[in-house]
Amino acid sequence: MRQYRYVNNLSLTNRLMRLLWGIVYQLFFRPTPRWALHSWRCLILRGFRAQIGEGCRIDPTARIWAPWNLVVGDYVAIAEGVDLYNVAPIHIGSKVAVSQHSFLCTASHDITSLSRPLVHSPISIANHAWIAAGVMLHPGVVVEEGVVVAARAVLRGRAQAWSIWAGNPARQVGERKIAS
Numbered sequence: 491m492r493q494y495r496y497v498n499n500l501s502l503t504n505r506l507m508r509l510l511w512g513i514v515y516q517l518f519f520r521p522t523p524r525w526a527l528h529s530w531r532c533l534i535l536r537g538f539r540a541q542i543g544e545g546c547r548i549d550p551t552a553r554i555w556a557p558w559n560l561v562v563g564d565y566v567a568i569a570e571g572v573d574l575y576n577v578a579p580i581h582i583g584s585k586v587a588v589s590q591h592s593f594l595c596t597a598s599h600d601i602t603s604l605s606r607p608l609v610h611s612p613i614s615i616a617n618h619a620w621i622a623a624g625v626m627l628h629p630g631v632v633v634e635e636g637v638v639v640a641a642r643a644v645l646r647g648r649a650q651a652w653s654i655w656a657g658n659p660a661r662q663v664g665e666r667k668i669a670s
Contacts, residue, residue: 494604500577504556511538511557522550524570535560543584559596563617578610578629583617589641592625616651636666 498505519534531550532542538557542548543564552572554560559576562568563584570590574580577597582588597610611630615621619633622641627633632648639645640656640663649655654664 496606499608507538507558508556511554514538515554520550524549524551569623576613577608578612580612581614583615583619583635585617586615586619586621588615588621589623589625591623592621592627594621594627596629598629636668638666 514534519531522531528547531548532546535542535548535554535557540554540557540560540562542560542562543566545565546562546567548568549570549572551570552568552574554574555576559579560574561579561581563582563586565585566582567587568574569588572588572591573593575593575595575597580594580596588594594613596613597608599606600609609629613627613629613631615633616635616637618636620638621627621633622639622643624642625639626644627639628644628646630647631645633639633645634649634651636652637649638654639649639660640654642658643656643660644658645655645660649660650662652666653662654666655661656663
């Protein structure tokens with residue numbers, strides 16, 4: 491039975507940093523009012539080596555697993571209840587909206603091994619994208635510029651620029667056209 495035992499390959503430093511982040515999150519990030527202190531929350535994230543652009547609004551109920559694996563451009567909105575499970579890096583471009591209760595998941599378990607080791611792959615979201623409410627992005631997803639992922643969609647792989655994706659599994663359902 492010992493051969494099937496889960497082995498945590500994350501470093502002790504990583505685990506200690508997550509413990510410290512969890513304490514700071516609960517005491518200084520989470521209790522802030524939703525409508526204010528956006529700069530304060532960004533400052534706290536930067537203190538944990540997150541790269542946060544200007545004008546970002548990150549809801550206090552957003553859960554961020556590892557701020558040091560978060561890169562966010564300018565004027566990004568991360569809404570209430572968003573879960574950023576960023577064992578691997580999550581890169582979010584500028585002028586992106588990540589709507590309520592979306593789940594951006596960079597890690598899973600290798601089901602080909604009975605010990606189920608953790609495997610991870612980064613997520614990349616380009617400028618002007620909109621990740622609508624309740625979306626799930628799997629490890630390794632690339633959302634190109636201007637993509638809209640419709641509410642409750644489950645996306646794997648790559649979404650081509652200026653396209654609209656919906657469903658489970660997500661499929662391209664249209665092109666995004668911007669009115670001038």
